[in-house]
Amino acid sequence: MDVTHVPEFGKQKYIHVIIDTFSGFIVATPQTGEATKHVIAHCLKCFSILGIPKVIKTDNGLGYTSQTFQKFRAKFTIQHKTGIPYNPQGQGIVERAHGTLKVQIEKIKKGELYPRSPSNIINHALFIINF
Template identity: 30%
Template sequence: MRQSFWWPGSSKEMEEFVRTCTTCLQYLVPRHEPLISSTLPERPWHTIAMDLCVCYGKTFLVISDYFSRFPAIVQLENQTSRCIIKHLKSIFARFGIPEIVRTDNGPQFATVQSSEFRQFAQCWGFKHITSSPHFAQSNRFIVSAVKIVKNLLKKNTEDPQLALLEYRATPLANGSSPAELLMGRKIRSIMPMTNDRFEPNKVDMDKITKNEEQRRQQQANN
């Protein structure tokens, strides 16, 4: 909204509007422990993480890019490796094949139980890394992404895709939106914006890296 509108005291009023949102307060989840910051990959869609999410009795596959935090979500017909692979192929055809895919040790992903997923990784040429069962914090990044997506689904039951669109279009703490970081351009949402804002632009890697380092330091200090 700040990119589209301004009036005297607008920032304070916007923050107050968000802070007192009844729907947001209803689903507010207090943070009990500090997040473990992830290392920023060298480029978008280089490293992604994914996990399953159950909401309103439906199971979703949640995928998030470590560089841009761009979330992708699909509803699963079942929780088998075959079903997950089918949807991943569609997502990879859209965004490209990542170098690294991180998951937990669920039976759909663990190479011991799922030869299908191991063969998929070999055939499509990405490295599959599972988190240690004794150190779940190693996959804290996707845990945080799942919480965000789950809250969006809960707060926007009528049109969850619109909520995802707005999240992808909203600037992060580093100043760029997930869509900008992933695709090098702003995406059009229902928030009014002048046409010149949608021109493709190159991500300033030095600025992003600096902002991300500051964010990690703040999280460590908190």
């Protein structure tokens, strides 16, 4: 699980991304920040799609290491693994997904198929990537 940025999305420029490492299925949601409340909102959306995971792997961002997030994941009995600080290779799978997602977002933004809301663009990109 990680966050990437798409400045063109304005207030919702923080794109939270999670990947099911077994299936490769990607879920992303636009959020207005990187704080714990945004991480939890993203997790709840992901859990409704993928189910509750046994393990979550993140970087050491404040949204993932806060007491509030630790209490949240404990409620669901989720093990939390963090990577080595300042080592993006530890999050290689999700970092690669960021690149793939951003490429699809750029392609979609050039077209005129949907209203240009961040949610519609991300959902379209995820449909292309996942299916």
